[in-house]
Amino acid sequence: EDQVTQSPEALRLQEGESSSLNCSYTVSGLRGLFWYRQDPGKGPEFLFTLYSAGEEKEKERLKATLTKKESFLHITAPKPEDSATYLCAVQAHTGGFKTIFGAGTRLFVKA
Amino acid sequence: GAVVSQHPSRVICKSGTSVKIECRSLDFQATTMFWYRQFPKQSLMLMATSNEGSKATYEQGVEKDKFLINHASLTLSTLTVTSAHPEDSSFYICSAPTGLNQPQHFGDGTRLSIL
Numbered sequence: 001e002d003q004v005t006q007s008p009e010a011l012r013l014q015e016g017e018s019s020s021l022n023c024s025y026t027v028s029g030l031r032g033l034f035w036y037r038q039d040p041g042k043g044p045e046f047l048f049t050l051y052s053a054g055e056e057k058e059k060e061r062l063k064a065t066l067t068k069k070e071s072f073l074h075i076t077a078p079k080p081e082d083s084a085t086y087l088c089a090v091q092a093h094t095g096g097f098k099t100i101f102g103a104g105t106r107l108f109v110k111a
Numbered sequence: 112g113a114v115v116s117q118h119p120s121r122v123i124c125k126s127g128t129s130v131k132i133e134c135r136s137l138d139f140q141a142t143t144m145f146w147y148r149q150f151p152k153q154s155l156m157l158m159a160t161s162n163e164g165s166k167a168t169y170e171q172g173v174e175k176d177k178f179l180i181n182h183a184s185l186t187l188s189t190l191t192v193t194s195a196h197p198e199d200s201s202f203y204i205c206s207a208p209t210g211l212n213q214p215q216h217f218g219d220g221t222r223l224s225i226l
Contacts, residue, residue: 032214034214036217042220046217087154101155103153
């Protein structure tokens with residue numbers, strides 16, 4: 001069964017304290033892995049797509065990496081405005097458009 | 112970038128009322144759209160896949176007669192919560208992909224409160 005597991009559930013950081021969020025996945029043929037950011041009361045906002053092991057994507061303080069079993073979202077020198085829930089999701093070759101989401105990591109960055 | 116608009120953003124109504132939520136893809140066509148439900152501090156729960164011109168596909172445990180989905184055009188899907196009750200109160204979000212291998216693009220959600 002295709003599955004996505006994110007850890008930790010919640011992460012509290014001081015401003016400037018770099019860290020990483022983990023997304024472990026099992027899928028019958030990965031079509032794509034996606035990272036989203038969700039603010040309270042809003043729909044998820046797309047951040048990155050990764051398609052193959054070894055691929056990396058960067059945007060401002062965020063960097064996403066992918067291996068055959070997991071993905072990491074690295075946050076460098078976070079700011080309070082980076083506080084949000086970060087969701088990881090995968091699409092499988094056999095699943096059509098269907099996307100499987102992890103439970104998310106709630107990130108709190110304190111000034 | 113791809114934009115998905117969801118309306119209304121918030122609904123408060125009495126028990127027994129039916130509520131319609133619209134999801135529009137503004138700058139692309141979407142043959143498939145998804146409807147999710149989200150409880151506080153939990154992740155997205157897929158309710159159904161909306162297919163343009165055909166019947167929706169519902170996930171296990173989701174009552175299709177309770178949550179009516181219509182996808183009459185390539186840019187519009189609607190979710191109607193029929194005879195809503197307090198237990199239907201939740202945050203409902205729609206999404207649409209721009210293509211295979213592409214990410215979902217989400218609406219801003221609808222907060223439904225049934226009194």
